[in-house]
Amino acid sequence: MWAAIVPSCVTSYRLLSPVGLERSPMDHSYALAYASLASRHWWWLARRTAVLAHLEQLAGTILNPRILDIGCGDGSLLHVLTRYGDAYGIEPDPAVISRDNPCRDRIRIAAFGPVYDDDSVYDLVLMLDVLEHIEDHYATATRLHDILRPEGHAIITVPALPMLWSMHDVVNQHFRRYSRQSLVHVLTAANFEIVSLRFIFGWTALALIFRRLLARAKTDADAIQQFRVSVPPPWINKLLYNTCRIEEHVFSRARLPVGSSLIAVVKRPQADS
Numbered sequence: 001m002w003a004a005i006v007p008s009c010v011t012s013y014r015l016l017s018p019v020g021l022e023r024s025p026m027d028h029s030y031a032l033a034y035a036s037l038a039s040r041h042w043w044w045l046a047r048r049t050a051v052l053a054h055l056e057q058l059a060g061t062i063l064n065p066r067i068l069d070i071g072c073g074d075g076s077l078l079h080v081l082t083r084y085g086d087a088y089g090i091e092p093d094p095a096v097i098s099r100d101n102p103c104r105d106r107i108r109i110a111a112f113g114p115v116y117d118d119d120s121v122y123d124l125v126l127m128l129d130v131l132e133h134i135e136d137h138y139a140t141a142t143r144l145h146d147i148l149r150p151e152g153h154a155i156i157t158v159p160a161l162p163m164l165w166s167m168h169d170v171v172n173q174h175f176r177r178y179s180r181q182s183l184v185h186v187l188t189a190a191n192f193e194i195v196s197l198r199f200i201f202g203w204t205a206l207a208l209i210f211r212r213l214l215a216r217a218k219t220d221a222d223a224i225q226q227f228r229v230s231v232p233p234p235w236i237n238k239l240l241y242n243t244c245r246i247e248e249h250v251f252s253r254a255r256l257p258v259g260s261s262l263i264a265v266v267k268r269p270q271a272d273s
Helices: 028-032 034-040 042-059 137-146 167-171 180-189 204-215 220-226 234-254
Strands: 066-070 086-091 107-109 122-128 148-159 193-200 261-267
Touching: 034 042, 042 122, 042 148, 042 193, 042 234, 042 261, 137 148, 137 180, 148 180, 180 193, 180 261, 193 234
Parallel strands: 066 086, 066 122, 086 107, 122 148
Antiparallel strands: 148 261, 193 261
């Protein structure tokens, strides 16, 4: 139940844990479920709506912008991004991209990080729930800066509030959750200008706290299964999506004091200092 209420993105990156022990890749069947989750699950749909609201404002100022979706999965968002410009994706796991995917030729199979080796540059970059999966987030943010044109923008989402760390983050292979201050520090260290930064999914923060407390009473194996994400029944899915949309409408200007995610819009300055 709790996984249906407060999920997070699935990734197939192979990473080092915060204590230095190598993590095994995420269960392959779980990674393959991403396409269905991204196109049907209320959380992904609500995040997409919030991201596209920013993207529409930014893309409208550029003629046919080059857009990159980092960690694009099967490219389900590319179908939407092509409405705004010339869209491409990066995905580290080729198995999640179906052979008949019409966007297949626009997806590069590669892991984004400090040593990402493509010199292409973009006007707009999406990095949605990716940064928390990469150990060296400072160098990764700098690499993100480098692939943007001067005056180019990136939209970044990350899980928020370190106090909410739980088995949920372990299962999804996170290195960290972010506070506003810690995300600002990473982004400014990479010489980004922060256009906006705010919490989203505020109503889920309390649910995450309850889920964390309940998970303590379970074995590790039981807890891992509890945090596997699936699409809830349609009426629940619609109810939770609409709850997010109401919250976004009410607080998009007033700003939430807390939330289980942060969304940032950043710009590469014309003249880097």
